[in-house]
Amino acid sequence: MALRDDRSTPTQRFVTYAALTLLLSQVMIPFGYVFVTAFKTPGEVFEVTWLPEEWSLEAWRDVFVVNEFHINLYNSLIAGIGSAVLALLISVPGAYVFARKRFPGREILFYLIVGTLIFPFILLIVPITITWIQVGLYNTIVGLWLAFQIFAVPYSIWILRGYFARLPRSLEECAMVYGCTQFQAFYKVILPQAKPVIISVMFLSFLLGWNDFLFSNMLTTGDGPRTASVAIYVASAGGERIEWEVMMVMTLITGIPPVILYILAQKHLSKTFSV
DSSP states (O other), rough: OOOOOOOOHHHHHHHHHHHHHHHHHHHHHHHHHHHHHTSGGGGGTTTOSSSOOOOOOHHHHHIIISOHHHHHHHHHHHHHHHHHHHHHHHHHHHHHHOOOOTTHHHHHHHEEEEEEEESGGGGGGHHHHHHHHHEEEEEEEHHHHHHHEEEHHHHHHHHHHHHHHEEEEEEEEHHHHHTOOOOHHHHIIIIIHHHHHHHHHHOOOOOOHHHHOOHHHHHTTTTOOHHHHHHHHHHHSSSSOOOOOHHHHHHHHHHHHHHHHHHHHHHHHHHHTTT
């Protein structure tokens, strides 16, 4: 197919590129400032200069040696992986049942579960904290995993149910004709077909555990599985002086894994949300 000729005028092209440049600069300038500040010395942080006179790794040393930020990154990693795995274990069979099975009250129950997404989660902090303390889940990584499911499971079921419902029912019927049980047809035929949406749900659930601040802050203490986002908040709120260069290093490091995961999962995300 031949490419369509660009019939825009020079003025239209200029306006288009100018608007794109302005938009890109609004996004990239803050990130550039974070990157540059991460290599400044404490005395240069408040100077009105883009590039530091002396590139320093002092803030990076403080982040890992003094603040022990690698422990918080590890906690965030475990929180994200646990959130993703648990969300898939609950939402994949749940969404399949809602999409492929008929039972009384199916639609009402589905919309009750999905409807929890519009509920302000901050109102749940006090009852969840009290409950977690009573049952022994407070200040534990398992407690964080379960708390994250309050949002991850309804959102995952909502996405997966729509995808499962669009798959032809003949896929399972053909598999059962050739000797598969209904469960074998599910994991041998349906799950491979749903690979893009499952990876997308896993990615989004991981991001929830990695980036969460609300539950991670309220359900953990300093000697517990405190995540990176909480550590950044503590660095900005504690002490007489805010070490901005240290905060920039923490912010930069915390943002790298989600970017890498997004690049790896981009193909599957585009397939999921283009259906």
